[in-house]
Structure formats: C-alpha cells, structure tokens
Amino acid sequence: MPDWTPPTQVNLVDLGFMDSRSKLIDLAAFLDRVQRAGQESDFRVQALKNAIALLSQDKPQRARDVLLSFSDPSTAPVEKAAMQGATGAYK
Numbered sequence: 336m337p338d339w340t341p342p343t344q345v346n347l348v349d350l351g352f353m354d355s356r357s358k359l360i361d362l363a364a365f366l367d368r369v370q371r372a373g374q375e376s377d378f379r380v381q382a383l384k385n386a387i388a389l390l391s392q393d394k395p396q397r398a399r400d401v402l403l404s405f406s407d408p409s410t411a412p413v414e415k416a417a418m419q420g421a422t423g424a425y426k
Contacts, residue, residue: 362387382424 362383369380386401394400407425 378426379422379424 366375366380366383369375369377374380382405386404389400389404390397392400405424
C-alpha cells in the first residue's frame with residue numbers, strides 16, 4: 336500500500352467565495368421580495384433572520400448553530416403529526 340501524502344494547501348477563499356457571494360445575494364433578494372409582499376412576519380422568515388445573525392459570530396461552530404436554530408428543540412415525541420411534510424423551521 337503506498338504511503339498517503341496530504342494534499343497541498345488549498346485556498347478556500349478562491350474555491351468558495353463566488354458561490355457564497357451568490358447565495359448571499361439570492362437570500363437578500365428573497366428577503367426583499369418577502370418584505371414587499373408584506374410577509375416578513377412569517378415564522379420561517381424570522382427563523383432565517385435569526386440564523387443570519389448567527390453568521391456574524393466569530394465561532395468555529397457557525398454551521399452547527401445555524402442548523403440548530405431551525406430545529407425543534409423538544410425531545411418528547413408528538414402523539415400525531417399535525418401535517419405531512421416539513422416547514423424547514425421550528426415554529
């Protein structure tokens with residue numbers, strides 16, 4: 336078996352900046368449309384805004400914190416589902 340050699344240093348900014356920039360612009364455009372439609376009080380929009388606030392934290396677990404901000408924190412099972420499918424954010 337050949338010896339494994341780690342890859343050379345990769346510039347992550349070069350690889351990911353344009354994609355991240357595009358996603359951020361898409362998110363801003365979505366929030367603009369929601370605001371113009373008068374739907375900014377929807378719980379899912381509020382969940383997005385709360386998650387956006389987590390991005391500015393200088394902590395290495397931002398992705399985890401954002402994911403958990405959309406999640407249902409309860410641990411007890413529900414007796415019967417209120418609907419089929421998912422809403423993408425905890426109400």
